[in-house]
Amino acid sequence: MQLKLKRDMSRKKAILRAATAFFSQKGFSETSMSELSKITGVAGGTIFYHFKNKEELFLAVLENVKADIIEEFGRYFGEKKFENGMEMMEGVILFYLYLAVTMEDHFLLLHRHYPYKLAETNPVCRGHLEAIYNCLADIFEQAILTGQKDGSIGDVNPRKTALIIFSMIDGIARFKTYNLYDAAALCNDVIAACRRMLERRVTPPACPAMPQT
Amino acid sequence: MQLKLKRDMSRKKAILRAATAFFSQKGFSETSMSELSKITGVAGGTIFYHFKNKEELFLAVLENVKADIIEEFGRYFGEKKFENGMEMMEGVILFYLYLAVTMEDHFLLLHRHYPYKLAETNPVCRGHLEAIYNCLADIFEQAILTGQKDGSIGDVNPRKTALIIFSMIDGIARFKTYNLYDAAALCNDVIAACRRMLERRVTPPACPAMPQT
DNA sequence: CTCTAAACTGATTGGTCACTCAGTCAGTTT
DNA sequence: AAACTGACTGAGTGACCAATCAGTTTAGAG
Numbered sequence: 001m002q003l004k005l006k007r008d009m010s011r012k013k014a015i016l017r018a019a020t021a022f023f024s025q026k027g028f029s030e031t032s033m034s035e036l037s038k039i040t041g042v043a044g045g046t047i048f049y050h051f052k053n054k055e056e057l058f059l060a061v062l063e064n065v066k067a068d069i070i071e072e073f074g075r076y077f078g079e080k081k082f083e084n085g086m087e088m089m090e091g092v093i094l095f096y097l098y099l100a101v102t103m104e105d106h107f108l109l110l111h112r113h114y115p116y117k118l119a120e121t122n123p124v125c126r127g128h129l130e131a132i133y134n135c136l137a138d139i140f141e142q143a144i145l146t147g148q149k150d151g152s153i154g155d156v157n158p159r160k161t162a163l164i165i166f167s168m169i170d171g172i173a174r175f176k177t178y179n180l181y182d183a184a185a186l187c188n189d190v191i192a193a194c195r196r197m198l199e200r201r202v203t204p205p206a207c208p209a210m211p212q213t
Numbered sequence: 214m215q216l217k218l219k220r221d222m223s224r225k226k227a228i229l230r231a232a233t234a235f236f237s238q239k240g241f242s243e244t245s246m247s248e249l250s251k252i253t254g255v256a257g258g259t260i261f262y263h264f265k266n267k268e269e270l271f272l273a274v275l276e277n278v279k280a281d282i283i284e285e286f287g288r289y290f291g292e293k294k295f296e297n298g299m300e301m302m303e304g305v306i307l308f309y310l311y312l313a314v315t316m317e318d319h320f321l322l323l324h325r326h327y328p329y330k331l332a333e334t335n336p337v338c339r340g341h342l343e344a345i346y347n348c349l350a351d352i353f354e355q356a357i358l359t360g361q362k363d364g365s366i367g368d369v370n371p372r373k374t375a376l377i378i379f380s381m382i383d384g385i386a387r388f389k390t391y392n393l394y395d396a397a398a399l400c401n402d403v404i405a406a407c408r409r410m411l412e413r414r415v416t417p418p419a420c421p422a423m424p425q426t
Numbered sequence: 427c428t429c430t431a432a433a434c435t436g437a438t439t440g441g442t443c444a445c446t447c448a449g450t451c452a453g454t455t456t
Numbered sequence: 457a458a459a460c461t462g463a464c465t466g467a468g469t470g471a472c473c474a475a476t477c478a479g480t481t482t483a484g485a486g
Contacts, residue, residue: 011463027326029242033444043465048445050463113240113325116391133393156409160402163394164385168377171384178329180346181376189373197410224433246474256435261475263433 012050014040020061024108028058059124062115065106066128070135072099077139085147086198090191092143093169096136097183097190100173111174140166147198154200165194225263227253233274237321241271272337275328278319279341283348285312290352298360299411303404305356306382309349310396310403313386324387353379360411367413378407 018040022031033054037044051057076095082088100107109115110132119126140162147153172190176183231253235244246267250257264270289308295301313320322328323345332339353375360366385403389396 027240027242029240032442034442044444045446045466046464049465054444111326116393120392129393154409156406157402160399161406163388163399164381164403164406167384167388167394168381171380171387172377174384174387175376175380179333180329180342181380186373186376189370190377193369193374193377193410197406245472247472257474258436258476259434262435267474 011040011042011046015042015047015050015057016060016064019057020064020105020109023058023061023114024105024112027112028054028114055118055122058114058118059122059128062109062125062128065109066132068103068106069099069132072103073135073139082146084150084152085143085145086152086195088146089140089143089153089165089194089198092139093165093191093194094187096169097173097187100176100183104177107173108177111177137162137166144198151200153198156198161198165197168194224253224255224259228255228260228263228270229273229277232270233277233318233322236271236274236327237318237325240325241267241327268331268335271327271331272335272341275322275338275341278322279345281316281319282312282345285316286348286352295359297363297365298356298358299365299408301359302353302356302366302378302407302411305352306378306404306407307400309382310386310400313389313396317390320386321390324390350375350379357411364413366411369411374411378410381407 015036018036019031022036022039033047034044037047047057051060073095076091080091082091110129115125115129119129137159141158144153144156144158144162148155148158169190172181172183172186175181228249231249232244235249235252244267246260247257250260260270264273286308289304293304295304323342328338328342332342350372354371357366357369357371357375361368361371382403385394385396385399388394
């Protein structure tokens with residue numbers, strides 16, 4: 001019975017893993033089920049035994065992606081401690097860009113059109129995407145809120161600024177996967193730009209030697 | 214002869230216009246040539262008379278997109294004049310977000326995967342994409358260089374910062390088309406964030422009343 | 427009106443695709 | 457050992473699609 005279960009799980013997982021790579025790198029409609037069965041060494045019908053149809057397989061892949069991303073950030077915050085909110089923001093940005101390389105398939109999938117189109121009609125898909133994006137946006141917001149408490153970050157709208165930085169980092173990651181620009185080369189400048197964007201302004205009003213321009 | 218030409222052009226242009234909408238909204242492989250012929254009221258073979266195959270049709274669409282985008286920015290800079298570099302940057306950002314709404318199809322196409330995948334093997338496609346992205350990146354860079362000359366923008370790496378802001382704005386536009394967040398609601402905060410990121414820091418070193426922390 | 431070339435047609439073709447289903451088989455239960 | 461179960465198989469099906477091509481229409485030049 002143990003052997004049986006193991007066999008089952010390895011097959012299903014193998015299909016899921018291959019499907020993740022295929023959906024990410026080739027897209028939904030360019031991924032053929034028969035190709036998928038060939039590469040996993042499984043008969044055509046087996047995939048449909050484990051997953052009702054192509055769309056269900058995609059949803060299973062997306063669910064995996066969601067779980068992995070949320071888990072990775074959970075682990076990161078479990079291990080790492082930060083001096084202040086600004087340091088936390090820097091850490092999150094670097095970790096995001098790091099994940100975009102090490103979990104390339106996962107982010108590639110999220111940079112495709114299909115999941116968002118499917119989300120318009122499929123509430124399960126929409127749920128997964130919302131979970132991922134809320135998780136990520138919350139993390140950026142948390143860094144800003146922390147920084148505003150400890151004084152390392154200035155007076156900005158936390159949620160909106162979090163979304164702006166999120167879209168900036170995600171945009172960089174996207175440019176990288178499309179081979180348009182090199183994210184690594186921009187890394188230091190991105191951090192610097194964020195610091196300038198967020199840092200608290202020390203307005204020197206009481207200084208007579210420094211007249212305002 | 215004029216009538217003949219007009220008829221010809223209207224057919225070809227109608228196909229091109231419909232193809233732009235389809236490729237943008239449905240993607241390359243989900244766009245069927247027969248559907249395209251149906252919607253333009255043209256026989257199936259007619260499309261292949263004007264365009265060698267589906268890929269050539271896509272390239273023609275992309276070329277149009279390129280021309281339109283470059284033309285729009287050209288017109289904008291022909292009409293508008295700016296006080297300084299920072300104002301120019303603000304104008305460019307707002308215009309970019311404005312275009313992402315009014316020319317939604319064009320930007321949707323650029324947010325898809327297919328053109329970048331095709332660019333890996335097709336130099337013509339790669340050329341179009343490079344032209345678009347260089348044009349846009351140059352515009353952001355130009356604003357920064359202008360601002361650094363007139364003192365409205367501080368000492369940052371012009372090219373790299375241009376790419377960062379570009380990816381930020383493009384990320385916002387992308388979030389909008391995917392219905393994840395509302396670009397309009399973020400608009401003011403994006404401008405404010407950019408200003409903080411770019412503005413010249415007045416370090417008050419000579420002021421005894423303001424000790425550095 | 428005639429001729430010619432360009433524009434256009436749509437039935438056809440060869441191929442791929444997602445999905446089905448009748449049936450095999452290994453292992454478990456009775 | 458018989459009955460049952462869940463995992464798996466792979467040939468088959470109908471739908472669709474890009475591209476073709478032999479033939480028709482159109483439009484203007486001579």
